[in-house]
Amino acid sequence: MSLPDLGPKPLLGYTASILARVAERRSDTAFLAACEADKRAGTFAIGGELVVMKKGRNGADPLFRPDEARALAPTAEGVFLGLAGDAGRFGIALDPEATKALKGRSDLFVTDLRSIAVQGLVGPEHLAPLAEAKALLAWHARHRFCANCGVATNVSQAGWKRECPSCKVEHFPRTDPVVIMLAIDGDKCLLGRAGRFVANMWSCLAGFVEAAETIEDAVRREIFEESGIRCTDVNYYMTQPWPYPSSLMIGCTARATNEDIVVDRAELEDARWFDRDEVALMLQRRHPNGIAPPPPVAIAHHIIRAWVEDESPLGARAPVRAERARR
Numbered sequence: 001m002s003l004p005d006l007g008p009k010p011l012l013g014y015t016a017s018i019l020a021r022v023a024e025r026r027s028d029t030a031f032l033a034a035c036e037a038d039k040r041a042g043t044f045a046i047g048g049e050l051v052v053m054k055k056g057r058n059g060a061d062p063l064f065r066p067d068e069a070r071a072l073a074p075t076a077e078g079v080f081l082g083l084a085g086d087a088g089r090f091g092i093a094l095d096p097e098a099t100k101a102l103k104g105r106s107d108l109f110v111t112d113l114r115s116i117a118v119q120g121l122v123g124p125e126h127l128a129p130l131a132e133a134k135a136l137l138a139w140h141a142r143h144r145f146c147a148n149c150g151v152a153t154n155v156s157q158a159g160w161k162r163e164c165p166s167c168k169v170e171h172f173p174r175t176d177p178v179v180i181m182l183a184i185d186g187d188k189c190l191l192g193r194a195g196r197f198v199a200n201m202w203s204c205l206a207g208f209v210e211a212a213e214t215i216e217d218a219v220r221r222e223i224f225e226e227s228g229i230r231c232t233d234v235n236y237y238m239t240q241p242w243p244y245p246s247s248l249m250i251g252c253t254a255r256a257t258n259e260d261i262v263v264d265r266a267e268l269e270d271a272r273w274f275d276r277d278e279v280a281l282m283l284q285r286r287h288p289n290g291i292a293p294p295p296p297v298a299i300a301h302h303i304i305r306a307w308v309e310d311e312s313p314l315g316a317r318a319p320v321r322a323e324r325a326r327r
C-alpha cells in the first residue's frame with residue numbers, strides 16, 4: 001500500500017501561541033499600567049462573535065493601541081492576555097451591537113473569528129491570542145453574576161478571575177473539554193455528517209466530556225451513542241483550543257470492534273465507513289462526489305490526515321497500543 005503525498009502539513013488553527021501568559025504578573029497593577037502605556041502594546045477588540053481589525057496595505061491588522069481600541073465603541077471587560085516578547089497583549093470587549101455598526105467604517109474590517117481563521121485573514125501569530133481573547137471575553141459576558149448567590153461580581157487578576165463581594169466565592173474562566181475522535185477499523189475509518197455542517201463536509205464524531213468522566217470513556221460513549229460502534233484502544237493524538245465559546249478539543253483515535261452502524265439521527269444526518277483511498281481523495285479535494293473533510297484550521301482535518309498518512313496512533317502499521325480492552 002502506498003501512502004498518498006498530501007503536501008506540506010498545514011498549521012493547526014489557534015495553537016502555537018507566541019504569548020507568555022505571565023500569570024504571576026496579573027495582580028501587579030504597576031506592571032500592567034506600564035505595559036499598557038508602552039508604545040508596543042496591542043489590544044484585540046472583540047464584540048460578541050465579531051473581531052474588529054484595521055484595514056492595512058498587507059491585509060487586516062487586528063492590533064489596536066489600547067486607547068484606540070477603547071474609542072471604537074462602548075466597552076465592557078478588558079483582559080491581559082500576556083506578553084509578545086516585551087509587548088503587552090490585551091483584549092477588550094466591545095458592545096456587540098455597536099460592533100456590528102463598525103462594519104460601515106471604511107478604515108476597519110469587521111468579521112467573525114472562524115472566517116479569519118479559515119481564510120487566513122491575519123498573520124498566523126495572531127490566531128492563538130485572538131482565540132485566548134475571544135474565549136476569555138465570552139466567559140466574562142456570560143458570568144457577570146455570582147452563580148452561588150446572584151450578586152454582580154467584580155473582575156480581578158487582569159481578567160482571569162471574578163470575585164463575589166457578597167458571599168466571597170471566586171469564579172474562574174472555564175474551559176469545556178470536548179472529545180473529537182476517529183474510530184478506525186483496519187483500513188477504514190468512521191466519519192459522520194451533522195445537519196449544521198456545510199454541504200458535502202464529513203468529519204470525526206465529537207461530543208462534550210461529561211462530569212466525572214475520563215477522556216477514554218467519553219470517546220467510547222460518544223462513538224457508541226452516535227453510531228452504535230463499540231471501541232477499544234483509545235489513544236490521545238493532539239488538542240486544539242476552540243473558542244466557540246470556550247472548548248478544548250481533545251483529538252483521539254479508537255479501534256472499532258463492530259461494523260454495523262446505527263446512526264443517532266438526533267445528532268447526525270449520517271455516518272458511514274470510508275476507506276483510506278477515499279479519504280485521501282477527500283483530503284486532496286479530488287473526491288468524485290465533491291465531499292471533503294473539515295478545513296486545515298480544524299483538528300479533525302489533522303486527525304484524519306494523520307490516519308491516512310499512517311501517523312496516527314492507530315495507523316495501519318502502528319502496533320496495537322496498550323489501553324486495557326473492554327467488553
Ligand SMILES: [Zn+2]
Binds near residue numbers: 147167169
Ligand atoms: Zn456570591
